[in-house]
Amino acid sequence: xxxxxxxxxxFDLATKRFKDAKIxxxxxxxxxxxxxxxxxxxxxxxxxxxxxxxxxxxxxxKHCLWLKFEEMEIDAFPITSYISSRDAKxxxxxx
Numbered sequence: 067x068x069x070x071x072x073x074x075x076x077f078d079l080a081t082k083r084f085k086d087a088k089i090x091x092x093x094x095x096x097x098x099x100x101x102x103x104x105x106x107x108x109x110x111x112x113x114x115x116x117x118x119x120x121x122x123x124x125x126x127x128k129h130c131l132w133l134k135f136e137e138m139e140i141d142a143f144p145i146t147s148y149i150s151s152r153d154a155k156x157x158x159x160x161x
Contacts, residue, residue, distance in 0.1 A: 077091075
């Protein structure tokens with residue numbers, strides 16, 4: 067599966083899971099962990115009125131990713147980061 071296909075699957079899953087947020091963008095980058103195992107660096111850029119995501123939803127999202135990766139036969143561990151749209155704009159990640 068390409069990074070773009072993985073990005074779309076993760077974007078769709080994030081949109082469903084984070085009901086109180088607008089998912090602006092998801093980036094995915096294949097990488098190798100310190101132990102040599104494959105990882106996927108996943109960055110979710112979101113927008114909410116208070117610039118926060120629900121912590122329990124963030125934790126359960128990682129579990130959903132593992133299950134989806136297993137279903138899609140992706141042998142990589144997801145490393146996720148969440149960035150508010152304001153912080154992403156300040157960092158030049160989005161316009």
